Amino acid sequence: MPATDRGRRLRNALLTGKRRPRLFGSGSPSGLRGDGYEFAELRAYVAGDDPRRIDWAATARSGALQTRVVLEDVALTMAAIVDTSASMRVGRSTSLLDCALDVLRAWFEAVESEDRAMQITARGAVPDIRLRGRAAATAAFAFHASASEQFDLWNHLRIARAILPAGSALLLITDGYDFTEEETVPDGDAMLADLGRRYDMTCLVARDPWYEGLPLRGFVRFKDAQSGRLLDAYIGARQRRAYVEAVARREARLIERLEQARWRAAPLLEGAGPASLYAAFGVGHLVQS
Amino acid sequence: MSFEYPWRLPVALLAILAVGWYLRYAARRRDAAALLYSNVAFVREAFSTSAWIVRMLVAAWIVSVALLALAVAGPRITLPVPVQQGSAVICVDTSGSMASTDIAPTRSAAATAAARAFIRRSPPGIRIGIVAFSSQAEVVQPLTSHHRRAIQALAQLPPPNGATAIGDALALAARMLPARGHRVIVLLTDGVNNTGVNPMAVAQRLGELHVPVYTIGIGTNSGAFIPGTGEPAQLDQGALRAYAQVSGGTYARASDAGELRGILSHLGGVTGFEQRRVDASLAFALLAGLGMLASFLVGSFFGGYR
Structure with missing residues (x-):
């Protein structure tokens, strides 16, 4: 999984993005026990450096001001949550889940030597949060949740909040149906806002495969990918219109809700997963089919 | 109302049950060809089909089937008919x-x-x-x-x-x-x-x-x-x-x-009118057909689901 040019640009966007926490002086911004600032290198002082970062011993030895660079300045913690529920196993030519995995690959392609990479699972981070670099990215991408494992979006978000240090970049890929379970997560909006404050949150909302219109007419039987429940319906011109409007409305509302919580949110288009990701970060253009 | 062939009534009901069972069996086989969808509750909401329309369709269908069974049994009713x-x-x-x-x-x-x-x-x-x-x-x-x-x-x-x-x-x-x-x-x-x-x-x-x-x-x-x-x-x-x-x-x-x-x-x-017992089989069958046709057409327009 070599780093690509767009991967590097994505990483740079994350490093220099406004959501990146600014580290000043000493102290630890991490919620993870023992995970304080980690020394990375010394470099010549440049105007604007925090005076508290000046290494006076090194300055005395070299005769010129030396600034201590900590790992958090140059390394990222890149995590991802992939919605593996059955509702993501639908699609026209490729399933939404396959498309999500393409995005996941592009996400971890941005990982470099000192970065952390992990996938948030129901049992915690995979691989261990201490692992860094390409090996971590490869292990994180290789993880696949077992089919029997029930995906619970809100539970995954709670786990991420408990594990990830502040300033981490967290990518969520989902179709968004779990976001509407208000009755089970009454404080959902507060949680989304909290995540938006602590992390660089990005959500790619898998676009409905039939966003442009249902492919069938007349009497059609739908099968719920999640529950297997059947729905017999007649699709006429009125139903087709209503469906297209409802799908667009649902996607727009979801994106608006996430943006209000300071998330970066964008649609994930079938067959254009990586392009959707890069477009969300402004490092590429997305041509909508 | 009386019946010319009352023994046909249970036979017709059995036949209807058999047809119903077959349709259900065929529907199960059709399930494999159903359009796999992320969340059918969303589709239902998008189509915004009223529940009362669905209940009406089901009721019309049941009444139509009952009329069909009665028609087979040869119903006779007393009506004023032209002499x-x-x-x-x-x-x-x-x-x-x-x-x-x-x-x-x-x-x-x-x-x-x-x-x-x-x-x-x-x-x-x-x-x-x-x-x-x-x-x-x-x-x-x-x-x-x-x-x-x-x-x-x-x-x-x-x-x-x-x-x-x-x-x-x-x-x-x-x-x-x-x-x-x-x-x-x-x-x-x-x-x-x-x-x-x-x-x-x-x-x-x-x-x-x-x-x-x-x-x-x-x-x-x-x-x-x-x-x-x-x-x-x-x-x-x-x-x-x-x-x-x-x-x-x-x-x-x-x-x-x-x-x-x-x-x-x-x-x-x-x-020229006189009270007479007349064969109502055709009328019952026509009513059943009309009921089925109406429920089909209403379902076609509004969209039905189960």
Whole structure:
């Protein structure tokens, strides 16, 4: 999984993005026990450096001001949550889940030597949060949740909040149906806002495969990918219109809700997963089919 | 309601159950071809199909299936149906008083026109006879189911002349009628009986035989004279009402030709109805088909789901 040019640009966007926490002086911004600032290198002082970062011993030895660079300045913690529920196993030519995995690959392609990479699972981070670099990215991408494992979006978000240090970049890929379970997560909006404050949150909302219109007419039987429940319906011109409007409305509302919580949110288009990701970060253009 | 073939009812229900089971089986096989969708609850919400429409469709379908099962069992229901073998004798007064012009153009012409309307309105199959009476009664047209022939016979009515023998006319009409079946007599006269047998006695006897006499009073008591005689033309409504009452018929007065035609036309329409047990299989099957078609069309427009 070599780093690509767009991967590097994505990483740079994350490093220099406004959501990146600014580290000043000493102290630890991490919620993870023992995970304080980690020394990375010394470099010549440049105007604007925090005076508290000046290494006076090194300055005395070299005769010129030396600034201590900590790992958090140059390394990222890149995590991802992939919605593996059955509702993501639908699609026209490729399933939404396959498309999500393409995005996941592009996400971890941005990982470099000192970065952390992990996938948030129901049992915690995979691989261990201490692992860094390409090996971590490869292990994180290789993880696949077992089919029997029930995906619970809100539970995954709670786990991420408990594990990830502040300033981490967290990518969520989902179709968004779990976001509407208000009755089970009454404080959902507060949680989304909290995540938006602590992390660089990005959500790619898998676009409905039939966003442009249902492919069938007349009497059609739908099968719920999640529950297997059947729905017999007649699709006429009125139903087709209503469906297209409802799908667009649902996607727009979801994106608006996430943006209000300071998330970066964008649609994930079938067959254009990586392009959707890069477009969300402004490092590429997305041509909508 | 009764059934011609009651044993077919459980058989039909079993057949319907079997068909229902097969359709369900076929539907399960179709499930594999169903469109896999992330969240069908969202589709349902997007289509915004009202629950009452779905309930109505299901109810219509169940009622239709029940009607179909009943149709197979040969339902018989009692209904008023047009009688195809009834008989009616029209007694037309041709006495001298019918030449009066208090009804335009004359009482006689008005009576003839009204009789013609009655014949035209009578259901096919009703047999019609015509009796003309003045000093005595005579058969102008024996009972016939050829209504056109009866209308042609009206042209053979003699011109107004002589006395009025209502009793004789009723007796002759009674003799013309068959012994059984739906039978009526229509009496078109000004009602002043002045010769022959007592009409009240004959009407009473007809009532016992269940032959109603519908009496139509033609004329007015306006003081008009019978042409060429100087005698006043009268209308004995009391007598006519009594003849109708004792026989089980009704009395109506027609003061002009148009009104008279209306009364007799209505009488012609109601004469031929009788309570009969009829086969309702076709009606039930048609209702079932209509119900199924309606539920299909409603489902097509609004979209149904289960």
